[in-house]
Amino acid sequence: MQRRDFFKKMALAGAAIPVLSLPIQPKPTADASPLLVTGVGEDYPQLLKKVLAPLGGIGAFVKKGYKVVIKPNIGWDRNVEQGACTHPLVVRALAEMALAAGAAKVMVFDRTCNEERRCYQNSGIEPELKKVNDSRLVVEHIDERKFVPIEIKKGKKLSKWGFYKDVLEADCYINVPVAKHHRLSGLTLGLKNIMGIIGGNRSTIHFNLGANLADLNTVLPAHLTIIDATRILLRNGPQGGRVSDVTVLHRLIASTDIVAADAYATTLFDMKPDALESTRLAYEMGLGQMDLDKVKMVTV
Amino acid sequence: MNAEKKKRYGVKLRWMRRISQLAFLAVFLVLFRLTDYSGSDEIPYAVNLFFRWDPLVAAAVTLAVKSFIALLAPALIIVLLTVVFGRVFCGWICPLGTLIDASDKLFKAKKNHFPKLRPVKYYLLAVILITSLLGIQLVGLFDPFSILVRGLTVVVDPVLNLVTRGGFDWVYLNAPAWLSNLTEPVYTVLKESLLPFKQTFFATTLITAMLFFGILLMAKLGKRFWCRNFCPLGALLALLSRFSIWRRFPAAACKNCSHCAAFCRMDAFEPEKGLLMAEECNTCQDCVADCQNQPARFRFSLPKQRTAFDLKRRHLLGVSLAAVSLPLLTRVGLNKKSPNPFLLRPPGTASEEEFQKLCVRCGECMKVCIKNALQPTLTEAGLEGMFTPRLVPRIGYCEYACNLCGQVCPTGAIAKLSVEEKKKFVIGLAVFDKNRCIPHAQNRSCIVCEEHCPLDEKAILARDVEVINQQGDKVVIQLPYVIEDRCIGCGICENVCPLPGDAGIRVMRHQNLEPGIGGGEDGYG
Numbered sequence: 001m002q003r004r005d006f007f008k009k010m011a012l013a014g015a016a017i018p019v020l021s022l023p024i025q026p027k028p029t030a031d032a033s034p035l036l037v038t039g040v041g042e043d044y045p046q047l048l049k050k051v052l053a054p055l056g057g058i059g060a061f062v063k064k065g066y067k068v069v070i071k072p073n074i075g076w077d078r079n080v081e082q083g084a085c086t087h088p089l090v091v092r093a094l095a096e097m098a099l100a101a102g103a104a105k106v107m108v109f110d111r112t113c114n115e116e117r118r119c120y121q122n123s124g125i126e127p128e129l130k131k132v133n134d135s136r137l138v139v140e141h142i143d144e145r146k147f148v149p150i151e152i153k154k155g156k157k158l159s160k161w162g163f164y165k166d167v168l169e170a171d172c173y174i175n176v177p178v179a180k181h182h183r184l185s186g187l188t189l190g191l192k193n194i195m196g197i198i199g200g201n202r203s204t205i206h207f208n209l210g211a212n213l214a215d216l217n218t219v220l221p222a223h224l225t226i227i228d229a230t231r232i233l234l235r236n237g238p239q240g241g242r243v244s245d246v247t248v249l250h251r252l253i254a255s256t257d258i259v260a261a262d263a264y265a266t267t268l269f270d271m272k273p274d275a276l277e278s279t280r281l282a283y284e285m286g287l288g289q290m291d292l293d294k295v296k297m298v299t300v
Numbered sequence: 301m302n303a304e305k306k307k308r309y310g311v312k313l314r315w316m317r318r319i320s321q322l323a324f325l326a327v328f329l330v331l332f333r334l335t336d337y338s339g340s341d342e343i344p345y346a347v348n349l350f351f352r353w354d355p356l357v358a359a360a361v362t363l364a365v366k367s368f369i370a371l372l373a374p375a376l377i378i379v380l381l382t383v384v385f386g387r388v389f390c391g392w393i394c395p396l397g398t399l400i401d402a403s404d405k406l407f408k409a410k411k412n413h414f415p416k417l418r419p420v421k422y423y424l425l426a427v428i429l430i431t432s433l434l435g436i437q438l439v440g441l442f443d444p445f446s447i448l449v450r451g452l453t454v455v456v457d458p459v460l461n462l463v464t465r466g467g468f469d470w471v472y473l474n475a476p477a478w479l480s481n482l483t484e485p486v487y488t489v490l491k492e493s494l495l496p497f498k499q500t501f502f503a504t505t506l507i508t509a510m511l512f513f514g515i516l517l518m519a520k521l522g523k524r525f526w527c528r529n530f531c532p533l534g535a536l537l538a539l540l541s542r543f544s545i546w547r548r549f550p551a552a553a554c555k556n557c558s559h560c561a562a563f564c565r566m567d568a569f570e571p572e573k574g575l576l577m578a579e580e581c582n583t584c585q586d587c588v589a590d591c592q593n594q595p596a597r598f599r600f601s602l603p604k605q606r607t608a609f610d611l612k613r614r615h616l617l618g619v620s621l622a623a624v625s626l627p628l629l630t631r632v633g634l635n636k637k638s639p640n641p642f643l644l645r646p647p648g649t650a651s652e653e654e655f656q657k658l659c660v661r662c663g664e665c666m667k668v669c670i671k672n673a674l675q676p677t678l679t680e681a682g683l684e685g686m687f688t689p690r691l692v693p694r695i696g697y698c699e700y701a702c703n704l705c706g707q708v709c710p711t712g713a714i715a716k717l718s719v720e721e722k723k724k725f726v727i728g729l730a731v732f733d734k735n736r737c738i739p740h741a742q743n744r745s746c747i748v749c750e751e752h753c754p755l756d757e758k759a760i761l762a763r764d765v766e767v768i769n770q771q772g773d774k775v776v777i778q779l780p781y782v783i784e785d786r787c788i789g790c791g792i793c794e795n796v797c798p799l800p801g802d803a804g805i806r807v808m809r810h811q812n813l814e815p816g817i818g819g820g821e822d823g824y825g
Binding site: 077113114115117118121122145182183184201203204206207236238239240241242 | 671756
């Protein structure tokens with residue numbers, strides 16, 4: 001081959017790179033009266049088991065050979081007491097349950113706000129997961145190559161955004177946010193946790209945050225949302241810093257309905273279930289139920 | 301000694317030197333890679349070792365601040381080593397010297413005299429020491445480790461990463477899955493060992509590359525061209541090695557052969573009597589290994605025949621006078637009257653003047669900065685401040701609980717603050733540009749800056765204000781403002797501001813002004 005031909009062919013090959021299009025798994029459709037389980041307990045692994053039991057246990061979500069994504073909030077370089085990230089014991093217990101249910105792979109990651117290594121380390125999540133010692137459990141930093149542009153067909157504000165490939169391909173995506181204060185959105189809960197699996201410049205979608213969050217969640221409704229309210233950050237969110245802004249509740253909330261979970265968690269902050277714009281808009285778009293009277297509530 | 305034995309001895313000596321050179325180069329590179337966050341707040345290794353035992357850095361910094369710097373005490377080790385063994389540091393240890401040897405091999409460097417250039421290194425040394433005494437720090441421009449670490453940090457590391465990752469990324473994104481399944485595990489191993497954690501980006505890449513590779517390309521002009529003619533550390537060690545007691549015997553090249561003199565990489569045999577000049581010799585042992593007729597050796601002996609010093613008094617005087625006048629120029633430079641308002645220094649730095657005296661432009665802080673926030677200056681701090689670190693928040697912010705730059709700074713120019721002290725250290729002050737800030741200028745809520753402000757009591761707050769938005773509707777938006785007493789100038793607000801180009805909030809230089817002190821023009825009659 002002539003050198004010139006080689007370069008020509010290289011250029012052609014480069015131009016012909018197809019835009020990746022991924023099959024998106026069908027996700028459970030919203031139920032008009034979804035089940036929501038909540039419970040209080042100081043032994044978090046035990047509490048998690050109890051909370052999941054009415055929903056069918058982890059086995060209802062994780063089948064043998066599944067690829068599972070667990071998405072906690074690891075956004076900030078803060079420790080467990082400061083309540084800015086999901087509790088490491090909750091994440092670990094969930095990972096262990098998924099592994100025990102026969103998952104082929106369990107991935108844990110978040111697109112952090114502070115420096116990623118510090119967040120993974122100081123949140124306590126990476127050190128806690130290292131103790132699990134199972135090669136199927138993968139704790140990775142975000143790989144920038146894995147953001148796939150996805151058309152947001154139901155979107156009202158956003159028409160296209162990058163989503164993380166591993167989540168798109170997962171058989172089971174479990175959303176594990178921590179409940180905390182956030183000045184702009186009011187609170188950050190399940191719907192906002194999607195920020196950690198999207199690409200692009202996330203600052204630029206803060207103008208119509210509620211609407212944008214609802215749009216993004218139409219692409220990837222989580223199979224299961226577990227809101228960590230073991231301790232909640234009441235002020236100075238989303239990263240806090242002062243332990244005095246944190247209240248310990250020892251509570252977990254679980255539902256297949258992300259809107260219901262958010263609506264209920266909102267009440268923990270002495271706010272009405274529909275206080276958050278994202279909750280209202282997601283409800284209007286049919287992503288779930290925010291009327292807690294219509295939610296089947298189980299307390300364990 | 302029979303010829304066979306002598307030959308073996310020579311081979312052994314040469315390999316000992318090569319192994320030593322490669323070992324120190326390896327240590328240097330490993331320390332370079334370890335200059336990073338490793339999962340704990342403390343870096344447990346003395347990653348800045350090569351600067352701390354560098355006598356040139358020690359001399360220049362001590363003269364500049366006129367006090368003893370404990371951090372630089374290890375320099376005495378190299379001083380002692382040189383007084384005993386001569387410039388063994390240059391021949392057996394210096395990583396830049398090793399790279400130059402390799403480059404010389406690669407380019408098949410010829411021995412080349414340029415004897416007139418040889419004293420330049422002494423003149424450079426004189427300029428560096430005189431100016432540092434007068435408060436200008438030029439050592440970083442010429443110190444071999446500064447050149448090396450800066451070159452690695454700003455140029456080699458990012459380019460290596462770009463090329464390697466680029467290759468793997470291409471395979472990952474374009475090649476069939478079976479191929480990327482093969483390459484990805486290799487990539488993972490490389491990511492965890494050889495490659496930096498993230499792609500970095502730096503100012504001054506071109507000029508830094510030219511300096512770094514320029515030195516290696518000097519191989520085209522002759523062997524060890526930089527070391528013989530320009531290296532000011534070499535010059536300092538040369539002065540010390542005039543007293544060294546590990547000397548070659550015989551002291552001169554044989555009249556009938558002169559093989560050693562002809563091939564000496566340092567051109568260290570003076571032309572008249574063929575005497576080996578101790579201050580020029582880097583004790584590489586080539587002249588022993590290659591000795592053609594008699595058993596040459598290095599052994600302990602008091603120096604008997606001192607060779608003439610390769611310096612012209614008149615030149616030295618001229619250069620020194622020039623060096624004295626340099627500080628006069630910088631003192632009347634515009635920077636002194638009105639410093640760049642966006643020149644932010646790393647956390648833990650004293651006044652700009654003190655900082656510039658202490659900083660040896662080694663680039664360690666830029667290497668370790670986990671947000672790629674510290675960037676080399678070109679002219680922002682005046683020409684005399686070239687390559688000093690500055691925080692550029694739009695590139696990266698200062699991570700709130702990170703104090704790594706202070707841990708790796710070899711001279712204390714960036715003080716080693718505890719994490720708690722660091723969290724309180726004021727780098728600058730965030731100021732809203734209300735003509736650009738989205739809530740202020742466009743009447744829409746945003747407050748990404750408030751969200752990211754890391755302080756326990758946020759320095760950015762917002763108040764609810766009713767405005768008429770661009771659609772003509774009356775809406776309540778959150779209007780952010782800065783509480784000046786709280787702001788530490790970490791720059792995360794400027795970093796995350798969603799505006800394109802300049803942010804709507806910018807960190808301005810902390811002026812270190814004491815109210816009510818000092819005089820000068822202030823505009824009041």
